[in-house]
Amino acid sequence: MDEFGESPYCVRRDGTRSHASRTPLSVSGATARTGSGGSSHSSICAPPCRERTGGHVYPRLLSGRLGRRLATTVITSLLALGLSAPAGSAAPTDRSADALPPQEPGVTLRVFDMQVPLEKLCELKPGQTPNVDKLMPVIDWSSDADFGFSANFVSQTIANLNVPTAGTYTFRLTTDDGSRLLVDDQLVISHDGLHGADPKDGNVVLTAGYHSIRIDHFEKDGGQQVTLAWKPPSATAFTVVPNSVLSTDADVVRVTAPGRKECELAGDSPGDGLPLTGVHPNYTLTNLRPSGFEPQVSAMDWLPDGRLAVATWGGSENTTGEVYLLSNVTGNTGPDKVTYKKVASGLKEPMGIKYVDGKLYVSQKHELTELNDTNGDEVTDTYRRVATWPYGGNFHEFAFGLLYKDGFFYLNLSVSINYGGATTNPQPAPNRGTTIKVNKATGAVSYIAGGLRTPNGIGWGPEGDIFVTDNQGGWLPSSKLVQVKQDRFFNHYTNPAGPFDSKNVTKPVLWLPQNEIANSPSTPLQLNDGPFAGQMLFGDVTYGGIQRGYLEKVNDEYQGAVFRLTQGLEVGVNRISVGPDGALYIGGLGADGNWGQEGKLKFGLQKLTPSGTSAFDIRQMRAVNGGFALEYTQPISNETAAGLAARYKVKQWRYVPRVDYGGPKVDEETLTVQSATVSSDRKTVTLAIPGLKPNRVVHVRSARPFSSADGKQLWSTEAWYTLNQLPGTPSRTGEVKGLSKCLDVDNANTADGTKVQLWTCNSTAAQEWSLLGTGAVRALGKCLDIANSGTTDGTKVQLYTCNGTAAQVWQPQTNGTLRNPQSGKCLDVTGGASADGTAVHLWTCGSQQSQKWVLP
Numbered sequence: 001m002d003e004f005g006e007s008p009y010c011v012r013r014d015g016t017r018s019h020a021s022r023t024p025l026s027v028s029g030a031t032a033r034t035g036s037g038g039s040s041h042s043s044i045c046a047p048p049c050r051e052r053t054g055g056h057v058y059p060r061l062l063s064g065r066l067g068r069r070l071a072t073t074v075i076t077s078l079l080a081l082g083l084s085a086p087a088g089s090a091a092p093t094d095r096s097a098d099a100l101p102p103q104e105p106g107v108t109l110r111v112f113d114m115q116v117p118l119e120k121l122c123e124l125k126p127g128q129t130p131n132v133d134k135l136m137p138v139i140d141w142s143s144d145a146d147f148g149f150s151a152n153f154v155s156q157t158i159a160n161l162n163v164p165t166a167g168t169y170t171f172r173l174t175t176d177d178g179s180r181l182l183v184d185d186q187l188v189i190s191h192d193g194l195h196g197a198d199p200k201d202g203n204v205v206l207t208a209g210y211h212s213i214r215i216d217h218f219e220k221d222g223g224q225q226v227t228l229a230w231k232p233p234s235a236t237a238f239t240v241v242p243n244s245v246l247s248t249d250a251d252v253v254r255v256t257a258p259g260r261k262e263c264e265l266a267g268d269s270p271g272d273g274l275p276l277t278g279v280h281p282n283y284t285l286t287n288l289r290p291s292g293f294e295p296q297v298s299a300m301d302w303l304p305d306g307r308l309a310v311a312t313w314g315g316s317e318n319t320t321g322e323v324y325l326l327s328n329v330t331g332n333t334g335p336d337k338v339t340y341k342k343v344a345s346g347l348k349e350p351m352g353i354k355y356v357d358g359k360l361y362v363s364q365k366h367e368l369t370e371l372n373d374t375n376g377d378e379v380t381d382t383y384r385r386v387a388t389w390p391y392g393g394n395f396h397e398f399a400f401g402l403l404y405k406d407g408f409f410y411l412n413l414s415v416s417i418n419y420g421g422a423t424t425n426p427q428p429a430p431n432r433g434t435t436i437k438v439n440k441a442t443g444a445v446s447y448i449a450g451g452l453r454t455p456n457g458i459g460w461g462p463e464g465d466i467f468v469t470d471n472q473g474g475w476l477p478s479s480k481l482v483q484v485k486q487d488r489f490f491n492h493y494t495n496p497a498g499p500f501d502s503k504n505v506t507k508p509v510l511w512l513p514q515n516e517i518a519n520s521p522s523t524p525l526q527l528n529d530g531p532f533a534g535q536m537l538f539g540d541v542t543y544g545g546i547q548r549g550y551l552e553k554v555n556d557e558y559q560g561a562v563f564r565l566t567q568g569l570e571v572g573v574n575r576i577s578v579g580p581d582g583a584l585y586i587g588g589l590g591a592d593g594n595w596g597q598e599g600k601l602k603f604g605l606q607k608l609t610p611s612g613t614s615a616f617d618i619r620q621m622r623a624v625n626g627g628f629a630l631e632y633t634q635p636i637s638n639e640t641a642a643g644l645a646a647r648y649k650v651k652q653w654r655y656v657p658r659v660d661y662g663g664p665k666v667d668e669e670t671l672t673v674q675s676a677t678v679s680s681d682r683k684t685v686t687l688a689i690p691g692l693k694p695n696r697v698v699h700v701r702s703a704r705p706f707s708s709a710d711g712k713q714l715w716s717t718e719a720w721y722t723l724n725q726l727p728g729t730p731s732r733t734g735e736v737k738g739l740s741k742c743l744d745v746d747n748a749n750t751a752d753g754t755k756v757q758l759w760t761c762n763s764t765a766a767q768e769w770s771l772l773g774t775g776a777v778r779a780l781g782k783c784l785d786i787a788n789s790g791t792t793d794g795t796k797v798q799l800y801t802c803n804g805t806a807a808q809v810w811q812p813q814t815n816g817t818l819r820n821p822q823s824g825k826c827l828d829v830t831g832g833a834s835a836d837g838t839a840v841h842l843w844t845c846g847s848q849q850s851q852k853w854v855l856p
Contacts, residue, residue: 100160100210101592103247106135107159112261114152118218120192121178122263124154126275126598127543128515129257129472129662137243139215139228142197147224154261155226157215162245163206167233171241174199174227179217181228197225255421255594257472257514259664271564271716272704276545279568280715281615282531283584283608287570288326290335294603295324297587299353299362299402300577306330308579310340310605311350311362313589317395321347323360323371325378329607330581344371344380351456352401352411356440363399363411366391368438387443389436392416392428400456403466409438410448412455412468415494421661423453423474426495433492434499435468435484450500451475451490452482456574459524461536462551462558469521469538472514477655477663479518480508481538481549483558491657509558510549511655511697511722514662517562519543520595522574529582530610531619531633537565539573541589544597546573550620555773556811556821559724561621564716571604572597583609616712621700621719625728627673627689628700628721634708635682644676647706650689652696652723665697682709694773696723725773733770734856735761736777739834739849742767745799746837750780753787754799758829758838771855775809776802777818783808784827786842791823795842816852817845826851 111132112124132148139157144150161183163169171188173181178192181202189202217226229238270277279285289295298321299311308329314320323344328337344362352363360371370384391397394416401411415433416424434450435458448466453476457469466484470476475492482490489503512518519542526536536549545567551560571588572595579585588604590596614633622629640647650673653665674688692698698721706714736743744759748766761767770778777784785800789807802808806822813819818827820842828843832850845851 100249102250103160104135104250105243105247106137107139107157107246108248109134109136109141109146110156110158111147111149112154112156113149113259114154114218114263115260117152117220118154118177118263119194119220121180121216121218122154125262125264125268125273125515127519128261129255129519129594130156131256131258131261133254133256135248135254138240138246139226140240141227142223142225144224147219149219150224151219151221153219155215155217155219157213157217157226157228158248159213160247161211161213161241162247163208163211164245165233166206166208168203168205169233170201170203170231170238172199172201172227172229172231172238173215174225174229175215175217176223176225177218177220179215179226182212182214182216184211194220197223197227199229249592251419252592253419253421253594255661257662258660259514259662267703269704270567272714272718273701275543276564276567276716278566279608280566281613282611283566284611285568286333286583286607286609287335288329288333288338288585288605288607289603290338290340293340293605294601295587295605296589296603297575297605298349298351298589300575300585300587301353301355301360301402302577302580303355306580308585309353309355309360310587311347311353313349313351314347316349316591319346319348321345321350321362321364323347323350323353323362323380326605329585330579330583341378343373343378344383349398351398354402354404354409356404361386361402361404361409363401363409365397365399368399368409368411368443385443386440387438387445389413389445390429390431392432394424394428396454397429397432398454398456401458403458403460404440407440409440410458410466411436411438412452412458414452414454414456415492417453417473421473423492423494423659430496431499433494435466447499448486449484449488449490450498451488451492451503451505453492454520456541457521457523457538458484459526459536461524461526462534467509467524467536469512469524471520472662474659474661475657477657478514479512479521481510481512481521481524481536481562482506483509493659507557507559507695507724508722509551510560510562511720512547512562513665513697513699513720515543516699517543517547517564517718517720520572521547523576524549525576525578527578531614531617535620537576537584539576539586539588540597541572541574541595542597544572544600545569546576546584546586550622552622554623554725554727555775556809557724559623559722561719561721563618563621563719566608569600569604569606571601579607581609583607615715616708617715618719621721623721623723623727624686627687627692628698629684629686630700630719631684632708632714633683634710634712636678636685637707637709637711640706640708641678641682644678644685645673645687647702648673648676648687649701649703650687650698652691652693652698654696671698692723692726694723694726697721698723727773732856733768735763735767736769736856737761737854738852739829739832741834741836743769743840743853745779748780750782750799752782752798752800754782756784756797756799756840757836758834758840759836769856771810771812774804775811776804777808777810778802784810786820786823789822790842791825793825793841793843795823797827797840797842812853812855813845815847816854818851818853818855819845827853 110130113131173189176197181189188204191200268274296313298313308326310324312322324340327339348364350362367388368386371380372382374381396417398414403410433452435448453473454471455468461467472479488506489500491505522539524538546565548563548565551558575587577585585607590602616634619631650671653668677686701718741758742761745766746755782799783802786807787796810818825842826845829850
């Protein structure tokens, strides 16, 4: 869920922003002396924020979620310049009823659990989901039950105020501790700092009609209170602002998440402690929407002739989704060159599209549909149902897709949830939260994996496997990327139970820490070219932009690191695709509530073309014995290399899935970088970090200044590594048993080439084997090795110096065998004999007892 956008800007129709013009303002104010015959006021005024585009002037339409940076910036500038002016008027932006989304009486109260004491108001890091989000009738609260916390929290109150008559209104803000009141993004009362429940007044001139209001407040300890009273032009006394003039956006999903929230720190900047704001220097951004074309992009695919097929969402619980064919989107193009043609309509929230064998297929909420043109004009004449799946009519039951390979479509079915985010119990339809495949010829549906919640992203990844992104919620303390394989279960349980709920839980490939690097992740996409070739990108509807994941295998399972890649786009990112010209195409959407990036459009289509520029960035982050190796795209500078270990800050934590929405970081620790070693080409830094633990997320930050040899600052300074397994350390140690005997090193000899055999179990060091996270099997300090990397039946298996080659990788299989993936063969006892001294060797995998091993 989003927090505040960057509000000191106008939003143009193309999604870009410009600074609002300002007039001299004045601020004055003091604590009201109640009953003393008068009070001091603070006032502020500014012109409306408007932008002229294409001959038209568009007012900035303020949503219920308001920015705070405008007021802060304005006040700072005024105090510095010593300017003054009469008590002000709120900017007359368009707040008519027609300009607002549907409203309901009351206000929105959001509370953020900071878990540390504050002394003054702070800027919350963008994009954090509140701990409390609820509808309240009026602004008059003073109990733990109102706020949900007793101390160390920040609250935000958001509403629209329907002013009955124009005139000067006096507001009284009573809070414990500090606070501020903004009306139409204009600061009216500043009441910051630690204090008791003291009132402070401020005047503002308001026109009749709707005006946005927001109160920022923090509480350290002791009592807590937020009360907003007013004195309209004809009134003689203050009264609490009544419910009859207060409203907030209706029918929004009030998503909350537990855990500690954070303020921006003094050294934070975009890409270094905060989300990026600009486009990655390696790319050039091109807008693709012709004038008047406003697609809420829910799916994209390419036609053989280079045209782009785009499906549009159509809004929640509607059947207004459409399909367009876009021409002239590749190469050197722009909005004035792109043309579009609608070829399908009346679709039920399509979230996937695929062009196969001359036809387009779309995944609607309830079915897979084939679009048929019968008269040659490309417009769909008949909609053929290819397949259906369980569907209960819930607003959240999407069919995310769409992949195709060898006669089968692949897509994800999300579960039913309640407004507020809780998983519906019981589910109105069975077998949701699954990845399915659909037979193109017959329409038969089969289930591949389950335990998913909101898997709004499916794509091909390394080795041609399917990877899926899933969104935070019940059983998901944070969003994640998972690798789909047959019969896997990803931990989201439902009632009735899904087809895979009884399976062991498969760990995420990447945890995507909520609001730090993701919020509503979407399409995963593997890059085949460029400096990040082989890595995966994924968009995000709410956090926005595109993130990048580096994956590596440890013990035959993927884990890895996630990095920021880019922001600076016109819309939250829902779908990405590499076009025939090698550019990255980006389609997005947004909705009222919590699905959409703050301050962006609710529709959009752009592309990023490789610019030929090389930014200084972290290329990859690999787990190594005792730490990590961070490889950069360019050599680091001498200045950066000096005192290098101290530049890195490291934390680790784990997540604990639970039935409730989201979850906090658990067992969070700060670790110390013991040493930082620079490679000879100065592109790789190897960090030694004592205390790393498996099944943790490890956050590494190297704050700026951190420069390359040619003086470039690091584009993004942070990485989040999902450390499911520690490489080079024992994951299990003990005896390896087969045929009722133990795997043994002949005479405990440690010379390279020593025979490995069966022997009566005797608890000696020659029979103590460590199964490492890398897949190595080690005893006496050396590794179980296939002689000369052989692959033929009967090849000797021996003890040899550990060297990390494929000849020393052994993967336990579910049938009890130990398989070497390079040869595709298994560890076997020669002749199936069990006599002491019988050698082991390599042999074609089978079901014989001579290949069954009991591992520690």
